[in-house]
Structures are given as C-alpha cells and as structure tokens.
Amino acid sequence: MSDIKHIVDKNSERYLNELFALLRIPSVSADPKYKTDVLRMADAVKDSLVAAGAEKVEICPTPGYPIVYGEKIIDTNLPTVLVYGHYDVQPPDPLELWTSPPFEPVIRNGNIYARGSADDKGQVFMHVKAFELMLQNNLLPCNVKFMIEGEEEVGSSNLDNFLEANKERLKADCVLVSDTSMIANDIPSINTGLRGLSYVEVEVTGPNRDLHSGVYGGGVANPINVLCEMIASLKDSDLHISIPGFYDDVIELSQAERDALNSAPFEVEEYKRELKIGDVMGEKGYSTLERTATRPTLDVNGIWGGYTGEGAKTVLPSKAYAKISMRLVPNQSPDKITELFKKHFESIAPAGVKVEVRPHHGGWPVVTPTDSNEYRAAAKAMQTTFGKEPIPARGGGSIPIVASFEKILGLKTVLMGFGLDTDDIHSPDEHYGVFNYLKGIETIPYFFRYYAEMKQNG
C-alpha cells in the first residue's frame, strides 16, 4: 500500500476538479430560496457515489431535504464502516466580505476558497474518492455504507426518523465522520468530544407600532434597550451563565482531564494575534482551551431592530429580535436547556414588553472513546500519513447526529476530521487546504486497512 500516496498525487488534479463541481452548487439548507440548489446537490452526490462504484445508491426522501445512501458490500463476514457526512452548507452572508464569490471555488495560497469547502463537501468527497481509489486498486478490506444528509446545518431534524426506519440497512460496526478539525497540519489530532447545541430566536415587542423617540422616549419601554438588558442579565460578572439550573447537569472535568486538555499545544498570544483581539474573554476560572471545548456557552448569533440604514432616525421601535445559541457539554440536554432558557427569559421580561421565544433545532453533546478499534485505527492511519501520532482533542462545535448514532444504531463514531480551526467554516472566505484534502484521501484507505486488521484480531 505504499503506492497510495502515489495514486493520490497522480489523480490530484481530477480530485480537485470534481470537488469544484460540487462546490459550485449553493446548497444552503437554512434559506428556502436555495431549495432547487439543495436538491440538485443531492443528485450530484448520488452521481458521484455511482461513479465511484457504490451500489444501491438512492436519494431517500424525508419531510425535509433527502438523504443520499449508497453501499458496497464485498463480503458480509467483513466489518462494515458507515460513512456519514452532509452536503448542505451554511448561508454565505455577509457576501461583501468574501474575497471571491462563495460558490465559485478558487485556489489561493494552497487553499480551496468556497462555502462548503471544509464544511463539509470537501471532507465528504475525500471519502468518495478514497473509496474509489480502494475499489479500483483492490484495496478495500471492509464493507462501506454512505449516508450523506442535507440538513446538518439546520439541525438534522429528519435524520433520527431515518435511522429508526433504516436500522437494518444501516447495520455497521462503526461510524466514520470527517466533519471536524485538527490542531494544525503538523499537529494531527482526533476529535473526542463535541459540544451540543440549543438555539432560540427571541422577539421583544414594546408598543404596537414604531414611535417617535422624542414624543414617547422615556415614557414607554424601548424593546431594543430591554432586549439588551435581558441579554446582559444572562451572564454574571464572571461570565457565568445565570439561567437557573443551567449548569445542573454539567459533568465537571477531573483535574487530570483538565491537565491533559491544557497540555495540548496552544499559544494564547498567537491566538490573540491571529484574531486581532486585545485579549481573550470568557468564563472566570477556565483556560481558553477549556472554555471553547468543555464549557457551555451563550452567544448572540444575530440581533436586529429599529432603524439600521444610513444616517440618523429617531425611532422608538416596536420590536427587537435576537438569535441566541448555547453550546452544551456532556450530560446537558438540549431540550431541557431550551426550556430553562425560555422560562427564564420570559420571567425576566418587564411589564412594558411582550416576549416570545421560538426554539430552533438542538443537538446533544457527545464524548467519543479513545480505546475503541475505530479510534485506534484512525490514530494509526494518521500516524502513517502524517508521521506523527495524533493527539486526542475535544472540539467546541456540534454534530448532533453522533449522539443519535449511539442511541438509535448502537454505534460508536470516530471523528477523523482533516480541517483546521482557521478554515473560517461558518464565515466569509471559508477555505480548505489542498494539503488537507489530499492528505484525507490518502489517510482514509489506511483507516480501512487498520480497522479491518484490528477487527480480525478481535
């Protein structure tokens, strides 16, 4: 198998061109105006699986966007790997901050710039190409099943039902997912934990119409001021979240776990320089690595209300809105946290306003084991191709579906992602390293090989 790198190098241009074709489809699941594009993307994923040699490829309808399934069963006695990924992407806004258009992929400084390049089209397509490579070169040592969904960025709300209804078809030995990042290209790491998510939209209504701030100002509640006060009150001066019961289910890390986490390579001065910030900021008593990987958060993701155009308008608006998300850590339930938020937020509203809290999707936090065959196979594969043993690392993001794999299918997941935290995956100028893309295609066949060996040796 020493010629895998050679094969990848020889085909790299084609691998890139085929990915570019997928990146040109604006499959934004959050915004209904992209609906036909998302559906077109599902077709493209299907075609790519068929072309790579997958069988029983099918676009499986759901009440939302479809799930693309495909498989290659070479021997039912061999272990089966279920590959999961998603073909939908985040909205590209704000468009004006992109250096090049989000759906016209280009390579600059060794990076592929496009919405979805890292999250998750580039990482999904590594698996399709690695599968093709193994099949064409007689290197496939396991059965493979692909399940690529189109609603990850909006909460995967139809996936649980799909899992329930397809338990037999999805039978496997483990789930392999590339939708996370490594510490650095020369510090490979494997994600062993993900935060969960609770996401709400709030609407604060003051007077029944926009008013003149001179005539009414000072006499009635201004919903923007009130919203700001309510949001500010959700954290105390230590930036501890003040929603009653919020931390009740949090499992605190042991000192040993904290020490291990904090021993990962991390330079706070470099982090500050890279983000151009005067200082880091977060919950008192925790390091930056702890804050972003092991502590729950509360962030306003969007806020709007009143006059936001050019110049000055002295309006006292009727309404103000915010989108607020909370990242959750192991043992916190997204439904429970959403309910606690809603109850608390409604309770702190002054009499001069009405408040509505609308929950969006949520997701469970997960921790993956480091002593499983799949983790060890992934670690050995990365060691082979990177020349360095990967570090187990907690990630701050959320892939709610990982909890469902365990709960519904009884399967453990290994999160072998090849992105970097600096890929700007939900931001303008999202990019994915050409190095990372090709290194992923090269590494995946080793995962299959080592996994098959480990399973055979029990």
Next chain:
Amino acid sequence: MSDIKHIVDKNSERYLNELFALLRIPSVSADPKYKTDVLRMADAVKDSLVAAGAEKVEICPTPGYPIVYGEKIIDTNLPTVLVYGHYDVQPPDPLELWTSPPFEPVIRNGNIYARGSADDKGQVFMHVKAFELMLQNNLLPCNVKFMIEGEEEVGSSNLDNFLEANKERLKADCVLVSDTSMIANDIPSINTGLRGLSYVEVEVTGPNRDLHSGVYGGGVANPINVLCEMIASLKDSDLHISIPGFYDDVIELSQAERDALNSAPFEVEEYKRELKIGDVMGEKGYSTLERTATRPTLDVNGIWGGYTGEGAKTVLPSKAYAKISMRLVPNQSPDKITELFKKHFESIAPAGVKVEVRPHHGGWPVVTPTDSNEYRAAAKAMQTTFGKEPIPARGGGSIPIVASFEKILGLKTVLMGFGLDTDDIHSPDEHYGVFNYLKGIETIPYFFRYYAEMKQNG
C-alpha cells in the same frame, strides 16, 4: 374676517390636492439615494411660494440641501413674521408596515396618510396657503418671510451658517413654526418647550472576522453580547442614566412647574391601551408626562449584527452596531453630552473588543416664553378657531433650530403646531388629520391679525 372659515371650506379640495403633489416627492434627507428627489422638492417649494404670491423667492444653496427663501414686504413699518419649516422627511422604513405606500398620499378616516403629511410638509403648506389666502383677500397685516429648509431630519447642520450669513435678510420680529403637536383636537395646546438631542452610532469589533461559535464560542468576546452589556449598563435599575456627569446641567423643575405639567389632561390607561402595552416604563420618581417632556432619555434607535436571515446560523460575528440617541432637557449641551457618552462608552469596553463612537447631529433643548406677543397671539388665534384656550405644554421632540434663532437672530419662536402625538410621524402610516390641516390654514391668519394688533399696542 369671519369669512376665513368660509374661504378655507371653499378651497379645501384644492388645498388638499396641492399638498398631495408635494407628498408624492420622496424627499428623504437621511438617505443619499433620494438626492434628486430632495432637490426636486426644493423646486416644488419654491414654485408653491411663487404661486402663492411671495417675492424674491430663491433656492439658496448650502453644502448640503438648499434652503428655500421667499418674502412679502408690504410695509417696512409693520412687524415681520419669519415662518420656518422643513421640506425633508424621515426615511419610510420599514416599508412593509405601511398600509398604503408612503409616497402615494390617500385619505382614510379623515386622515391624510403619507410620509411627511404631518412632519412637516402638511404643516409647512398650511402657511403657504394661509399666506395666499391673506394676500388674495387683503387680510395680510404683517410682512412675511419664509425659510424652508431640507435638512431638519438630519440635524440642520448648514442652517446656523445660513443664519449667520443672512442676518439682514432674515430680520424679523418673531419666528412662527408649525412642526409640533397639540394634546388633542378638542384640547388645543401650544408647545412651550422642546428637548434637545445627542445622536451617536457605535461600532463594537471583536475578532477580525466572523467565527464559528462552536469552535471559538466561550473563548473570545462576542461583540453582540458585549454591546448588549454595555448598553444595559448605561442605565441603573431605576432607569436613571448612569453616564457620569449626564445630569449635571439639568435644571430640575419646581414643584409648581411639575404640578402644572401633571394637571394636563392625560389618561395613563388610555395611553397603555392605545399603544397595547402592559405598563408604562421609565425613570423612577417621575410621571409619564414628566418623563416624555422634561427628562432626558437614552434610547437605542437601531441595532444590528451577526446573522439576521432565515433559520439558524451559529456565527460568532466580528462586529455589532447600534444607533443611540439621547433627548436632552434645558441647559444640557448636545456637544457636551455626546462627549460624555463617547468617553464613558469607550471606558467601559472590555479588552476583548474595540469600540468606535461616531457622533451624528445634535440639537439644543429650548423653552419658549408664554408671556410674549407671539405666544399670546397664537393662543388667541387658536381660541378663536377652536373655541377653547390652548394649554401651554412641553413637547418631547427636538427642533434644534429654535435655539439658533434666539442665539444668532435674537428672535423668539412660537411653536404653533397642529399635529397630534398619534400622527406616527417617524413611523409607518404617518398621517395628518384633514381637520388639522384645514384648521391650521384657518388659524394662521388670526395669528397674523392678533400679532399685528399686539405689536401696534406695544
């Protein structure tokens, strides 16, 4: 003069049609995209003055939008009234909340619906038509000068220079302005005080780019959360403004003044019902009438940042913005308050963010006397046409120019406005009563008559 009402009635349809033509011009001064419309409006004002019989009518250029001047000098021994108004209007946003388009005037339920109908085109045009009426019927007992500007809604920043440069041309005995409201159609009132204004835009920058809230959330300052906390901290739990020095120059009202103010007809339950609010809200220790007329305020007029589209996006944004205005009361200086705000706001920014405060226009608060000839003439005119003596009442809005008239021209102003607080003047569905429009045209000639008589009698 008992036939004035008769003349107004006979011409009412024409008066309305001519006003409608002016209301169709979207003369929004705050937004550069309306520039040609604002200039077109200046032409229309000029034409209307010429048509009414004014002389030396001129569009006077300024570095911003022009000021339209016109006059009728019948006898230099007679007193001269300087009529001030503005032909620019507030932005019409949010457009979707208008029942009918903002620049297509219609009459519904006795009201003229259009942006600018009450503020201030309708009220300015009353003066043009009343002047025409007096001239055509030999009823003009004073000299008249018109000065109609196009930048009132953006701070009248070129008017002071115009006053300085045109002291001789603008020589007069008093200034007459209709740009305020009465308590009710059956409770006529004259505005005797206006709040000043300080208006700033703030920009809070966290990281140098939008980030993934899962990867970075909890570790770096979120500029929206920080902006909310900073805004919330600007008031204490009694809704007292906590900017150091903010109240230093405020002249507190005497108990007698407060009692007089609070004796004005006002039903808090009706006020709550009309605005559909559960309760009023404002500074502790003051009544609603005091809060909206005699106390300084701090209102957020607009706020924006992060993802505000459909669905959920887990972004940790780079920037958040707000437009914040403070209404000021007599003796507070807009420049000083803006400076206090800026200094304070910058001082409370945590190290994780950068803050920029950009001042917009400001305006001085004013109090007008009730013992002047012009006030007494206005009161007697309204008594004549409404059949009821008007109440002196403080208004919450701002007409910064009133302070300049006194400072630069040495002239006192009488604020004889015919609008109502419920006219929604800076909101969707701005309207002006047909009754109020025609009653204004009818009342103005009496003002001129009584003013001439009072001046003659010393």
